[in-house]
Amino acid sequence: MNFTLLTNRCPALSEFFQGLWRVQLWLHLGWRDIGIRYKRTILGPLWITLSTVGTFVALGMLYSALLKNDIHQSLPHLAVGLVTWNLLSGIISEAPHLFLQARHIITTLRLPLTVHVARLLSKHFFFFFHNLAAALLTLLILDGRPGWILLCLLLTIPLLFVILFPLALLLGMLGTRFRDLEPIIGIFMQLLFFLTPILWSPADLPLARKYWVTFNPLYHLIEMVRAPMLGQLPELFSLGMALGSMVLLLLLALWGFCRFKNRIIYWF
Amino acid sequence: MASIILEQVAVEMPVYSGTQRSLRRAFLDRLSNRQSKTNKELFVLALDQISLHLKPGDRVGLIGHNGAGKSTLLRVLGGILAPTSGCITIEGQISSLLNMTSLLDPEMTGYENIETARLLLGIPTTRRDALLQDVLDFTELGAYLEMPLRTYSAGMQLRLSFALLTAQQPEILLLDEVIGAGDAGFFKKATQRFGQLCEQTQILVLASHVLPHIALMCNKVIWLEQGRVRKTGAVEELIKEYQQAVHEVSHPGCPVQIR
Numbered sequence: 417m418n419f420t421l422l423t424n425r426c427p428a429l430s431e432f433f434q435g436l437w438r439v440q441l442w443l444h445l446g447w448r449d450i451g452i453r454y455k456r457t458i459l460g461p462l463w464i465t466l467s468t469v470g471t472f473v474a475l476g477m478l479y480s481a482l483l484k485n486d487i488h489q490s491l492p493h494l495a496v497g498l499v500t501w502n503l504l505s506g507i508i509s510e511a512p513h514l515f516l517q518a519r520h521i522i523t524t525l526r527l528p529l530t531v532h533v534a535r536l537l538s539k540h541f542f543f544f545f546h547n548l549a550a551a552l553l554t555l556l557i558l559d560g561r562p563g564w565i566l567l568c569l570l571l572t573i574p575l576l577f578v579i580l581f582p583l584a585l586l587l588g589m590l591g592t593r594f595r596d597l598e599p600i601i602g603i604f605m606q607l608l609f610f611l612t613p614i615l616w617s618p619a620d621l622p623l624a625r626k627y628w629v630t631f632n633p634l635y636h637l638i639e640m641v642r643a644p645m646l647g648q649l650p651e652l653f654s655l656g657m658a659l660g661s662m663v664l665l666l667l668l669a670l671w672g673f674c675r676f677k678n679r680i681i682y683w684f
Numbered sequence: 685m686a687s688i689i690l691e692q693v694a695v696e697m698p699v700y701s702g703t704q705r706s707l708r709r710a711f712l713d714r715l716s717n718r719q720s721k722t723n724k725e726l727f728v729l730a731l732d733q734i735s736l737h738l739k740p741g742d743r744v745g746l747i748g749h750n751g752a753g754k755s756t757l758l759r760v761l762g763g764i765l766a767p768t769s770g771c772i773t774i775e776g777q778i779s780s781l782l783n784m785t786s787l788l789d790p791e792m793t794g795y796e797n798i799e800t801a802r803l804l805l806g807i808p809t810t811r812r813d814a815l816l817q818d819v820l821d822f823t824e825l826g827a828y829l830e831m832p833l834r835t836y837s838a839g840m841q842l843r844l845s846f847a848l849l850t851a852q853q854p855e856i857l858l859l860d861e862v863i864g865a866g867d868a869g870f871f872k873k874a875t876q877r878f879g880q881l882c883e884q885t886q887i888l889v890l891a892s893h894v895l896p897h898i899a900l901m902c903n904k905v906i907w908l909e910q911g912r913v914r915k916t917g918a919v920e921e922l923i924k925e926y927q928q929a930v931h932e933v934s935h936p937g938c939p940v941q942i943r
Contacts (some may be wrong), residue, residue, distance in 0.1 A: 441803040448800065452791050521787060525804060526763045526780035594707045678766035682698055
């Protein structure tokens with residue numbers, strides 16, 4: 417069965433992709449969301465980058481002293497880890513609210529609902545690219561030789577998008593129906609920040625306790641960005657976990673969207 | 685040829701309370717396998733047994749009390765709300781926008797709002813300049829378009845939203861209470877623009893409380909009451925009947941059901 421035949425049979429499926437297709441719209445809305453928040457500030461969205469840089473520099477210095485690491489090694493690890501964490505946790509914590517935030521659009525204008533998901537992602541990816549540039553600058557100052565492996569990012573960052581998109585869609589639908597989801601996720605993300613190797617490195621764990629990172633999907637997602645930035649290829653296991661969660665989430669999201677997209681407006 | 689056919693369309697709006705929405709409730713009820721008292725679902729029958737057949741040339745006015753289902757019906761027609769039961773067949777390109785005001789952002793300038801509206805409506809980049817010129821000509825806002833919308837008077841905001849709302853020419857036009865306030869000059873201009881738009885559109889459905897507008901623009905009236913069609917008919921007699929009924933009953937019942 418070819419693709420158009422499939423989308424004709426399931427209108428929800430075609431809506432899913434139509435929303436993604438309106439690139440100009442969701443980029444514009446995402447960018448505007450940032451603009452509105454930082455309107456009339458001097459630095460604008462750069463405030464976000466500044467606060468991230470401040471955090472990873474201060475924490476990097478503190479933790480290299482605490483764990484008696486070389487700052488030339490621990491700071492890049494922490495900087496890239498934190499920047500990627502901000503992307504993941506920003507999207508995951510805001511996702512349950514994403515349809516509610518757009519309710520004034522959803523109730524007056526017919527628009528593929530996936531536009532709102534892509535809008536949230538584009539906002540956080542804008543921040544992410546700013547922050548990643550700052551992290552890269554820090555790396556250059558400290559050590560100075562980015563390798564060809566950086567080109568890996570051209571594949572792994574889009575992969576992150578494809579993983580986070582269905583995840584945000586699912587959380588968005590669930591969060592509209594079950595309003596408790598947002599605070600629950602808020603609590604979990606706070607906890608996960610400490611459970612995920614950002615301030616610490618998986619190498620610090622004894623071998624028998626590696627399960628703390630093996631079964632943490634967020635660790636593997638962070639590795640998609642951190643490993644290339646630090647000049648290594650992501651481990652095959654991490655890549656497998658990322659691809660696996662991508663397939664799983666995409667299938668779940670497509671099913672959920674086909675089944676419940678018409679109900680979303682009733683849940684407001 | 686544009687046409688709209690609705691058969692036995694119903695919209696049941698669930699009314700959720702805090703306890704129902706909670707995951708805890710959902711899980712506990714699953715676990716204990718019982719229906720708790722609080723789990724009775726509240727529904728509002730926003731639309732019930734709506735059957736319509738509209739053809740080109742139809743200019744339909746929707747009238748009825750607040751909460752009679754006018755906006756809900758427009759949302760169903762516009763494909764924003766999928767009905768819970770019934771069947772819809774719509775042929776022809778339909779306007780996807782019911783109201784512009786809620787999409788405008790007070791912090792953004794007039795130009796930025798126009799650009800956002802353009803993208804939301806899916807007007808291609810090649811038509812950007814034409815759209816800008818059109819809005820400029822109609823609103824006469826000039827340099828004000830460079831200012832944030834919150835500095836505009838209500839009348840100026842209305843002019844902008846009306847210009848954007850009527851920027852496209854769909855075959856089926858749906859409108860929810862468009863021409864509200866505004867000075868006499870604007871009203872004249874708006875009616876003129878609106879008249880042009882209506883001439884080119886094949887089917888018009890307009891919901892309004894302003895009966896003179898309906899009388900001016902429509903050739904058919906649907907009177908909704910508590911989610912149902914109370915009466916369909918010619919403009920003048922139905923408006924007269926409606927006005928009489930409004931004086932008699934001032935408190936309609938609420939169509940809430942408990943399951």
